[in-house]
Amino acid sequence: MQLPESVASRIKGRILYGEPLKNYTTWRIGGPAEVLVEPASREDVAAILAFVQEKGLPVTVIGNGSNLLVSDRGVKGVVVRIGEALGRVRIAEERIVAESGAKLGRVAAIAQAAGLAGLEFSVGIPATIGGAVTMNAGANGASMADVVEAVRIIDYTRGERILDREELDFRYRWSRLQELQAVGVEVVLKLTPGDPLEIKRRGERHLQKRRLTQPLEFPSAGSVFKNPPGDAAGRLIELAGAKGLRVGDAMVSERHANFIINLGNAGAQDVWRLIRRVQEMVWSKFGVGLDLEVKVLGEDFV
Numbered sequence: 628m629q630l631p632e633s634v635a636s637r638i639k640g641r642i643l644y645g646e647p648l649k650n651y652t653t654w655r656i657g658g659p660a661e662v663l664v665e666p667a668s669r670e671d672v673a674a675i676l677a678f679v680q681e682k683g684l685p686v687t688v689i690g691n692g693s694n695l696l697v698s699d700r701g702v703k704g705v706v707v708r709i710g711e712a713l714g715r716v717r718i719a720e721e722r723i724v725a726e727s728g729a730k731l732g733r734v735a736a737i738a739q740a741a742g743l744a745g746l747e748f749s750v751g752i753p754a755t756i757g758g759a760v761t762m763n764a765g766a767n768g769a770s771m772a773d774v775v776e777a778v779r780i781i782d783y784t785r786g787e788r789i790l791d792r793e794e795l796d797f798r799y800r801w802s803r804l805q806e807l808q809a810v811g812v813e814v815v816l817k818l819t820p821g822d823p824l825e826i827k828r829r830g831e832r833h834l835q836k837r838r839l840t841q842p843l844e845f846p847s848a849g850s851v852f853k854n855p856p857g858d859a860a861g862r863l864i865e866l867a868g869a870k871g872l873r874v875g876d877a878m879v880s881e882r883h884a885n886f887i888i889n890l891g892n893a894g895a896q897d898v899w900r901l902i903r904r905v906q907e908m909v910w911s912k913f914g915v916g917l918d919l920e921v922k923v924l925g926e927d928f929v
């Protein structure tokens with residue numbers, strides 16, 4: 628499928644055909660996107676959404692691909708990748724207004740330099756700000772829900788509107804953006820004034836902890852499973868004896884049992900079979916069903 632010239636010429640950002648999505652996921656896994664669009668403005672997002680709606684095409688939104696398991700067979704229809712092309716950031720007193728493709732780390736660095744505290748918990752999470760809000764990404768006892776004031780979205784059918792904190796209905800690794808047919812295009816964060824050096828130190832402490840506890844030298848998608856209430860998925864996986872378990876080049880990390888690492892050439896099916904195996908082992912030992920934190924895209928996952 629090719630976008631008609633009348634649509635393509637209205638989009639300022641990049642348009643690619645058959646682009647391997649492994650280039651856009653932190654697991655380095657994923658087959659081709661039939662069409663990949665990287666919007667450079669809200670108008671670009673509106674234009675591509677209007678086209679897919681009119682034609683009834685499937686549409687998939689991705690951010691930095693750090694929480695995604697993408698099928699080796701790729702994704703049909705249009706993949707809208709919200710990245711740094713849509714990543715302008717500005718400060719308005721105690722608020723930061725960031726287009727949703729801005730990398731979370733860059734937003735945190737801007738906040739730190741401006742003496743605005745609240746994002747230190749997130750240092751080291753390789754997300755876009757839009758992906759982080761969608762997932763309610765969290766660490767170190769805090770999450771995006773603590774700092775998000777509002778999100779501007781473009782609804783597939785209803786156009787642009789603003790959702791406030793209440794409407795986003797944040798829960799553990801969940802926000803309403805996960806069930807809406809919408810693209811988050813801009814995020815407003817409300818932060819707290821603080822000493823830039825102190826903010827920096829807190830962020831560095833969190834980063835240091837990650838370096839010691841996570842296998843950051845291998846491609847991964849962070850924690851694969853959600854923590855069951857009152858417990859840690861990694862603890863259960865370790866006690867079930869699954870650390871080091873391997874399917875092809877996919878392996879349960881020895882350093883952090885809730886990470887599945889790609890040793891080189893793992894495919895989505897390798898990771899999927901390993902996920903199933905880990906779930907079975909934890910179920911048979913503890914009677915606990917582990918739910919996925921990562922999102923799966925494409926068709927092969929049964």
Ligand SMILES: Cc1cc2nc3c(=O)[nH]c(=O)nc-3n(C[C@H](O)[C@H](O)[C@H](O)COP(=O)(O)OP(=O)(O)OC[C@H]3O[C@@H](n4cnc5c(N)ncnc54)[C@H](O)[C@@H]3O)c2cc1C
Binds near residue numbers: 689709754755765811
């Ligand atoms: C090394 C490593 C460490 C990690 N540590 C943590 C951690 O400490 N805490 C944590 O919570 N997570 C962590 N993660 C997971 C991941 O970084 C988060 O889930 C992050 O929020 C995903 O953001 P993203 O931009 O990569 O989104 P993607 O992975 O691209 O997408 C995630 C979901 O959000 C949707 N989405 C993305 N952008 C938008 C948008 N603009 N509008 C609408 N929907 C959108 C997608 O459709 C998808 O459903 C880690 C991952 C890695 C690789």
